[in-house]
Amino acid sequence: MPDLILQGATVVPMDGPPEQPLGTVAARDVRIRDGRIAEVGQITPTTDDIVQSIAGLVLAPGFVHGHVHYCQTLFRGLADDLPLLDWLVRRIWPLEAAHDPESTRASAELSVAELLRGGATAAQVMESVHHAEVSLEVAATSGMTTILGNCLMDRAGPDVPAQLTTTADAALAAIEQLSDRCRSLPTVDYAVSPRFVLSCSDELSRAAAAHAVRHDLRIHTHADEHPDEGAAVRAQLGRDAIEVLHDQGLLGPRTSLAHCVHTTARERAILVETGTRVVHCPSTNLKLGSGIAPIAEYQARGIPVALGADGAPCNNRLCMLTEVRQAALLQALSAGPGRWPAAHAWHAATRGGAEVLGLADRLGSIRVGLRADLVAFDLGDPTRSLDGDLVSRLVYSAQRDAVRHVWVAGTPRVRDGVLLDLDHEALQRRAAAQLRLLLSRAGMTR
Ligand SMILES: [Zn+2]
Incomplete structure (x- = not known):
């Protein structure tokens, strides 16, 4: 050649x-x-x-897209104008619970097309509890360097659809199966991915952390996104999220935490001590009313920072140019102009993202x-x-x-701005058909 x-x-x-x-x-x-x-x-x-x-x-x-949910791209526009916990309970969990392999595939393929068209060539992807093997195959076919995990949820509750929780044993078996599959894929690495501290039992979190250490796997989860979530964590677990994750063995240089909007001084010290990384999702933090993450401070303290769009139903774009601009503007407002200048935002979207995801020796x-x-x-x-x-x-x-x-x-x-090997319109048509079926399974009209 x-x-x-x-x-x-x-x-x-x-x-x-x-x-x-x-x-x-x-x-x-x-x-x-x-x-x-x-x-x-x-x-x-x-x-x-x-x-x-x-x-x-x-x-x-x-661009290195630090945090995205391929399985949620189908749900764009179906969960607007809600704060985080309502957004999850009323819309995202019932919708994810209604996914089947074909709707998952349509959603993942649409995501890949959107990311590529926007200049992203690598991504860290958190998928749902089920059908992550389908997204994994789509990621492998995409050619993009991808870190992917099925999200872990074994804490059932009145708000969680039964289809979306598994036992700790089933979650560990899924980790084993998917991480094994990734070993034979040159462009896809596996990440152990607890959804967030409230979704996992202590037993599952500790076992998942031990599995990650044993097999040298990456870890990715959400933390300290919204004040209501922080209050729920303290009420249920008696400590803040990053303290819990640290105690469970889930932090370290191979771990990246999405959001980290509302960290305490103690939590920030833990991030520094453990070398844990942060993925900043500025548009989502604004749309869900979560707040502004202290990114300039993180960077000043040596905490590596990447950027991500998060899911289509909480952004509603999957566009890294949007996140770069949004991140820079928000730090100008919260930390002061020049404290986290444009070059730092660009770094977070490219090489910094690669460093956060452990990919800097590749891309x-x-x-x-x-x-x-x-x-x-x-x-x-x-x-x-x-x-x-x-x-x-x-x-x-x-x-x-x-x-x-x-x-x-x-x-x-x-x-020239056109996808060469993917028919974006055909993918959108297929996704629309799959969404109709999914909404019917979920018993929703929209
Ligand atoms: Zn997310």
């Missing part, structure tokens, strides 16, 4: 030190060989090379040897200088239509 040379773009390599996270931004060519970045610089092509000029565009690493920068997961952004008039205010334009100005081309491991997946 000939090499592909992407020629003449302004490259944002994301290979710099923390104080200069963008690295040296300059006009460069990139050689791609066997799915990896083979050379970066001024490249003289040979007659065997395929050359694609992308002069006038900005080339950056693909997240434009560096020789890494996967050629790349996005070319069109920021408008190419005759204008791309120097100086480039990151400001990417973070604050760019919208999804700026995503012009996307490559996953060197394979073109989006060209």
Whole structure:
């Protein structure tokens, strides 16, 4: 297979030190060989090379989407204007409980199309209690580097549909089966994924943590998202969520916690001590009325931060450009302009995300040897200088239509804003048909 040379773009390599996270931004060519970045610089092509000029565009690493639920994409618009616990109990849990393999597949395929179209080339995905094996196969087929887990829920209660809870033994068996399957998949890693502290028995949480240590697996869960959830955790367990997770052995450098909006000083100290990572989901935190996470402080204290959209019914976009802008704006408001500048937001969406997910040795920068997961952004008039205010334009100005081309491991997946190998409209039609069946199973009209 000939090499592909992407020629003449302004490259944002994301290979710099923390104080200069963008690295040296300059006009460069990139050689791609066997799915990896083979050379970066001024490249003289040979007659065997395929050359694609992308002069006038900005080339950056693909987005690393730190927290998303593929199984919820079907539910976009079905759970609006609710706070977290009502959102879960009244809408999301009954809807997830009504999933079958085919509706799960339709939802996951739609998610992949939306993520790719928005420039995401890697993702961490928390799926439902059942049918996660279907999402896992969709993730494997997508070619995107994916960390995926079935969510763990063994604490039944009056608010939880019976179909959505399992026994601790069944949950552990599912962990074993799915993590085994991931071992044979080159692009999918498994994450032990308790839904949140209220959904899991102490017995299951401790056993899941031990399993993760034994098999060197990642851990991903939600924590400290909404004040009402925090109050419920304290009422039921007598401590805050991160203290409970720490005691259960679920924290450490291989763990990432979605949200962390309402952490106490003690909880923040635990995050620092244990090297636990945070995935910030700013739009969802606003839409569910949860609050603004102290991301500038986390970063100042050395807590690695990624960005994610969370699920379609709580955002309602799965667009990393939206989250980058939202994150930067919220920190300008809560911490002050300049405390967490645009370059830090961009870092969190790319290389920082790769670091949080333990993928930085594979992707997240434009560096020789890494996967050629790349996005070319069109920021408008190419005759204008791309120097100086480039990151400001990417973070604050760019919208999804700026995503012009996307490559996953060197394979073109989006060209001129169009998905090459996925029929987005057909996926949407299939998803709509599956949603009708699912709503009927759930006994809902909408
Ligand atoms: Zn979530």
